[in-house]
Amino acid sequence: MxxxxxxxxxxxxxxxxxxxxxxxxxxxxxxxxxxxxAYSPCAIPYVIGKEIKDFKxxxxxxxxxxxxxxxxxxxxxxxxxxxxxxxxxxxxxxxxxxxxxxxxxxxxxxxxPFIPPIEGVNSKGVFKVRTIQDGMDIQNYINKNGVKKVVVAGAGAIGMEMAYCLKEIGIDVSVIEMVPQIFPRALDPDMAKIVQNYLEEENTSEDAKLNIILEKPVGKIIADDNGAVCGVMVGEETLEAQMVIMSTGxxxxxxxxxxxxxxxxxxxxxxxxxxxxxxxxxxxxxxxxxxxxxxxxxxxxxxxxxxxxxxxxxxxxxxAKLENAPVSKPVLNSNVTKIGKLEIAGTGMSEIGAGMNNIEVITTITKSASRARYYPGGKPIYIKLIVKKDDNRVIGCQAIGEERVTERIDAMSIAISKGVTVEELANMEFSYAPPVSMVVDPLFLAAENTVEKIKKENQ
Missing domain, CATH: 3.50.50.60 (FAD/NAD(P)-binding domain)
Known part of the structure; x- marks a missing residue:
């Protein structure tokens, strides 16, 4: 065969x-x-940001x-x-x-990549991020032209990863997003705001800046006499730029x-x-x-x-005609990314998605810690639970923190796929050691807070 x-x-x-x-x-x-x-496109921003040595x-x-x-x-x-x-x-x-x-x-x-029909989109210095060759072309253009200012169109995961990595190598970056939040497909607005606040707080230093502009599209890419990018119109404002990264889906x-x-x-x-x-x-x-x-x-x-x-x-x-070969299963679209020190993850249905599908939900956001309170180095971790109102099944979870996020979102992916209710989640057994968790795990605390909210709403 x-x-x-x-x-x-x-x-x-x-x-x-x-x-x-x-x-x-x-x-x-x-x-x-x-x-x-056999390469990972997801790694491209981290090579450009010099967190990974090179494209090889x-x-x-x-x-x-x-x-x-x-x-x-x-x-x-x-x-x-x-x-x-x-x-x-x-x-x-x-x-x-x-x-x-x-x-x-x-x-x-x-x-x-979807590239919208923006005037000037074919100018020199406009790039997409899909293949390893795209990454090499971006890196070469930066080095050859001494790029100092970049506009990133699109605030999804790839756009935000690229923006942060460019900032880390000393380039001022403006991220332009049409909708009112960053990570519009991965996070609800309240969780996205936590990430945005973190990024804006980092702008207090004298290093390169990452500026986020929401609810505005890229109107026009302006080129100089040599056909190279020199600016971008956003609304009535013109931003100086020597490069544009199209991360528009x-x-x-x-x-x-x-x-x-x-x-x-x-x-x-x-x-x-x-x-x-x-x-x-x-x-x-x-x-x-x-x-x-x-x-x-x-x-x-x-x-x-x-x-x-x-x-x-x-x-x-x-x-291969393997006996008892598997079949494809429905997806929860579990995802995670890292921006700076933050791990940002989600699985299942978002609150926005639930509303679009006419699913009534109860949601909570719980702030806890990644380690025991007395153990050095602990960081805040935020967990949002999305619970279906008619049967209290957990149908979505989002988590943000500087450590221990990925494993918790993976645990929630398993729980959601098995149809666990929030009450069952609040009675599950979690491991504990001071360097890696609180004795009351953040997932347990989030579930407990949600159960209490449900009780109050039912009184």
């Missing part, structure tokens, strides 16, 4: 590796139009490493057509057009799926529980597919590497 995979991100390469792990006979070829494979460090494997496993990787190979009836893929490498046959095809085409890359005749949903490719599309023997994984929301049961997107890897393992094990 011949399996062809398109894409060398987490989804594509995990698919190939999983098939090979469980079946040594299947022929596997992976195509990518990129020159680099974030490349985990080379094509030769996969060749040792008898997996062929074709780099710089752009797929231009798919004929699902004939089971052939046409790709272009250099100026040569090639055709390759398959028995099973896996689309792991990821997403493409990502859209699923469905062009090849459409060529193959796959059924498309509202945003992306539709698949069944083993990630097979509407076209026989064609599968899709990662950012290019729609998934099921674990809270609402509706279709949604899950553009996270963790989701891509889980889906790829489902596809790989099923193609």
């Amino acid at each position: 011949k399996v062809l995979v398109i894409g060398t991100g987490a989804a594509g390469l995990t698919t190939a590796s999983t098939i090979r792990k469980y079946n040594s006979d299947i022929e596997i070829t992976v195509l990518t139009q990129e020159n680099y494979i 460090t974030i490349v985990m494997h080379e094509p030769e490493d996969y060749a040792k496993k008898n997996v062929e990787i074709l780099i710089n190979s752009e797929v231009v057509d798919i004929n699902a009836d004939e089971k052939t893929v046409v790709y272009k490498k250099a100026d040569e057009i090639n055709e390759i046959k398959y028995d099973k095809l896996v689309l792991a085409t990821g997403g493409t 990502v859209r699923s890359n469905i062009a090849l799926a459409q060529k193959a005749g796959c059924k498309i949903g509202r945003w992306a490719v539709l698949t069944d529980e083993i990630m097979e599309t509407s076209v026989a023997d064609v599968y899709a994984v990662g950012d290019c597919v729609e998934v099921v929301d674990a809270i609402t049961g509706e279709q949604t997107l899950s553009p996270f590497g963790t989701t891509a890897v889980r889906q790829a393992k489902v596809v790989g094990k099923n193609i």
Whole structure:
């Protein structure tokens, strides 16, 4: 059997590796139009901010490493057509057009940055952040042109990570966001404000500044006589800038799926529980597919590497004909990022999302500490619980703090996926040691406060 995979991100390469792990006979070829494979796009801001040494460090494997496993990787190979009836893929490498046959095809085409049609968006010094080459181009432009002021369009996770990392290397950054908060997809406004306050407090030093401008779009990018960025219009104000980072969202890359005749949903490719599309023997994984929301049961997107890897393992094990192969499960879209010293995390439904889905909820924000009060080095940790009003099930959690955030959001992901009520959460057993937690764990305290709020509202 011949399996062809398109894409060398987490989804594509995990698919190939999983098939090979469980079946040594299947022929596997992976195509990518990129020159680099097996790297983490999430690491790009931290290389630019010099927290990671260089871009070479974030490349985990080379094509030769996969060749040792008898997996062929074709780099710089752009797929231009798919004929699902004939089971052939046409790709272009250099100026040569090639055709390759398959028995099973896996689309792991990821997403493409959405660049709004802003005047001046094609000027020199305007960048997106998606591939390792994007990161290299940004770093080279900064070094070559002595960039001192940058505008970042978009205050989502990537935009904020890029903004903070640029500030850390001495560049003044202005983040422009159309909506009234930062992290609009990950946090509710009250939790986002905690992060914004932290960032604004850091601006008191004489170092580079990070300025946040909300409820305003980027109106126009101004270029000099050489076609290079020199300013950005935001409302009636013109900001000086030598670079613009467009972090205005990502859209699923469905062009090849459409060529193959796959059924498309509202945003992306539709698949069944083993990630097979509407076209026989064609599968899709990662950012290019729609998934099921674990809270609402509706279709949604899950553009996270963790989701891509889980889906790829489902596809790989099923193609390899593994006994009791898994199926894809609904998602909570658990996520975490780090801005400066802050870990910012969430899982499940937000309060805003609940309102949009007509779900009545009770919410609380609880401030506690990451360690025992008397133990040196403890930091504040904020936990927001979102509880469904009709049955008291916890359907969402957000957490912010300088330490011990990730493991708590992961614990809440498990609790929410198992349908735990807030009363059950308030009676669960938590571990304790002074250097790593309070004797009353922040999750326990958050649950207890929510139970008390529910009691008061029911009186």
